[in-house]
Amino acid sequence: MAADGSALPASPLSRDELDRVVTNAHAALGRVQRDDGHWVYELEADATIPAEYILLEHFLDRIDDELEQKMAVYLRRIQSDVHHGWPLYHDGDFNISASVKAYFALKAAGDDINAPHMKRAREAILAHGGAERSNVFTRFQLALFGEVPWRATPVMPVEIMLLSRSAFFSVWNMSYWSRTVIAPLLVLAALRPLALNPRQIHVRELFRTPPEKVRDWIRGPYRSNWGYVFKGLDMALRPLVPMIPAKTHEKAIKAAIDFIEPRLNGKDGIGAIYPAMANTVMMYRALGVPDTDPRAATAWEAVQGLIVQKDDEAYCQPCVSPIWDTGLSGHAMIEAASGPNGIAPEKTLAALKKTSAWLRSKQILDVKGDWAINKPDLAPGGWAFQYGNDYYPDVDDTAVVGMLLHREGDPENAESIERARQWIIGMQSTNGGWGAFDIDNNKDILNHIPFADHGALLDPPTADVTARCVSFLAQLGHPEDEPVIQRGLDYLRREQEADGSWFGRWGTNYIYGTWSVLCAFNAAGISHDDPAVVRAVEWLRSVQQEDGGWGEGCESFEDGPRGTYKQSLPSQTAWGALALMAAGRRDDPAVSRAMSWLASQQDEQGEWHEDPYNAVGFPKVFYLRYHGYKQFFPLLALARYRNLETSNTRRVAFGF
Template structure:
């Protein structure tokens, strides 16, 4: 059904209809561009981070009651009517850890625990094993409030900071997000501070077994026999921690702080992600650093910068996504301005020049970040995901921005593009793929230690990031890069699923991964009749929904079927038709129906709407909703469909 309730068209859209959809979407997206040229949309996760923000205020005794009441509105709104707890994504199943944190936060804001919504949440939590069965990060949060003993958390001594890169448990073998979260957390675990918690809010009622009587806090999940081996090692190490010499302990604390402070990132915060930033705020308080100290002031301001204020509610983002949003919005705007019927190309070019200038200024050219530990001879040249995160440029963002600057065509972009190309070439892993932030970050056994019950301690190569790098390098067309591309294409072929799809590590999910891979094959000149391409096309056709759209839920990360959902979604439908068009199927009836569905879903303001989450941080643990996806991807898809109408080859001539 269309946004106005009418059925979507059964026949191909007329040229006028296509132009109207593109013009309206282009205008709507253009209105969201900031004065300096960039775009930024909200980035939403589950209830955990808004709840953790409330608990952070109570930890510090920096309580803003008016703000917390607005966050409480958000938490109550996102509570599930079906199971009484909180899910990790829209209409998802009960999640114990998220529910415990949300309940704790609501209680801290003054909610009556006997109110119907609190009672339902408590009953659901107890039915699922109680707070003692929450994940490691939640138990650490509870330990900071004195609700569980520190023995409820795995052994993670701060002395880990002293291990060299070649040591198995070295932080340098972990992902960027793990390093930045763990470093201040190790300081907290060493000092074991207790929250001020001025109102003395505790959640003893959420435990099936009183915390002091729980004897087995570490229960997995065990992904192999190694999980049990590491649990045994945890038990052996625990009584030895007190034997570590005090000088070594002090040296380790200093090593942690020496790691953290160069990476504090000003108002963007450590790693520019909420968990690391909040841990730094608590770490400074535990170290006795006054709140008036410039470091503590800036760390607190960085956390505040993640809050999204609305009229009646507030929530806290996990991070912000301006580079990603600007890159993708720029591609969509450029697509709308392309072709014989391009929209106001001169005006669009002016706006894109502003975006390009803003992006060039954000390129990281003078900081060798953590990625350089494994590849010190490569010059910096990437972009971060956030406004500022110089130690942690993102391979995916760099490829997307590089393709945009190349397509946009301003000669001033040339140096930035070449620096990005050289950095991307240097970031290829040994297996031919690319990870998001590091090279060869793939010591899988680390995901079996008790601390890693989320299974996301690493940043190995993935199909979607690899596909983007192929697309970027192929679009540039340097002959000397062909060997790199062949290795990457081999990797991508190996990663194809039996049904023809690709796993989407950073976007939901197999539709996203398959779109990414098909774009890469097209950009690299792989035949549209190649068996891998044909198999992927047939899979996309097979999961199209009866109404003409596509949809996929986060359940596909949890054993659910590939490429299916209870409704069609604008972002998913756009990825599917973009993938099919990259495979040379612009005139396929499946594409025609998908474009018609998108046109029918556009509202009178030129926008699309979707509530389900469309991306992932850590599968099964942490999911994301990019608020911009529902806007720039449909515009990109409909504009490309229109532009290919007049193409002699019907082949997409660039990588994205």
């Protein structure tokens, strides 16, 4: 029996059974491909985003009661039965900030505070220190509703928008998501509007100390002594901010607006992420811009595009992920169609030809985004994560899409691949790694300012993104790229953990990172007997579950156990098996057991199911559940396993 009491997987899959599982998974993934060739799955976060959406409607007095009731159903469903608050991911620990927002939103939606679920939530919030202990973004939300004084928020004068790129606190030293969220938030903080709040919903009952009597809103915990230094700076600046000349203040607000408006991004929204969009909607209202103004109307439309409505519930996504989903789905489909036993190769390749055309149409070729601040002479050539986000192409997406276009093989892809190659090379940071959106965005001291209590103000290089870039360039095989690849490999070697794993950053977590890097090593021709590879393989074997699968909880982002979870998960099992196959261990019993486990978990429709979250936005603050991961990654792993059986070299010819 497995550790969770379930039966261990059967003996190794027969060839017929393997073919059946791959065929069914291929059909299931094919069914959800859109007519134009792309894929897009739901992208779910925690209670925070739908709660913020409900509060946004009450800020604006644009209340859609039917939608709010559906979101209330969702919020009640994900409330914990254990700690009675709201976690940041499935079955996670209590989170004070998510719980405060969810409670506030449910009260706004009409829930009686004496209802059992509200009473339990309130008691949990008070037991954890009350709403006064919520994070910075929650306190900004509370300030907009008049629940806390503005002194509850850190000093962030809008004059920051006037600082040059060379200034330490310049927004250009922050990540893309920080810039797009902060710019409209600074205007709101400067104007200090009060929510219309037509039903006059307030949450004084969530505070252990009346907000007006709280003396110290910024009291850690600090990640280093810099936290104390910046708290002192915050205290010193508070009496000085009101003394800033009115003309300077107005100039700064204009600078923020001048930053925002070229980046409004139509129906896809500024930054194509919810917090930036919502802040912009509120900013326009605070500025007195009518809702019918094209800028305000389009900003509101962008927010509406993130809502997922079902029969009985609804939630708001943090963003959408069509480029990422399409790239990964395409890799799984082409793997299933490859080899002597490829599934419907002609039909699949015809469908992927449409995919390639759709992806080519989404490549960003005529906009130099914020990345160009550091690389003004670099030609654009990346892809965004979302349908449209031209100012912010994603390095990770670009590498994944580039590998797919190269593998798909249509000659019409050549120019797109070359533009992507040049852009990826140009985006390499000085330490040899790659960040997700920026170059050398690594002034870590900024993560210690009071505003950055989430610890994610920056976009430094990471092992998983670097691995994908190395894989892409190695797959293309241009000899002149060898120095670039080698710098990337050197970075990856430095980043290996003592136990042999790699930190994943954008996926959960050490299994994800280790899979990513072993793929890159394999594509770059690193020996399967290289000590770094051997250590990684041994770590993966050590964390494999008794039932043959792999699982890792988001707790590993919070100093919890690495590479382990209370159950095996389809996405994690696929990553673990793909990692071992990339390390030349296709015939390892660990891989065979993983394949058997995946086969045993597939349903009659050819699909897999998993509730736990499988990715992260900001560790310890914001987590993600990609609904597509449980489908395309198992297909990729099973098809790779099948294809390597007939390979003479057992080396994967592609970087992914």
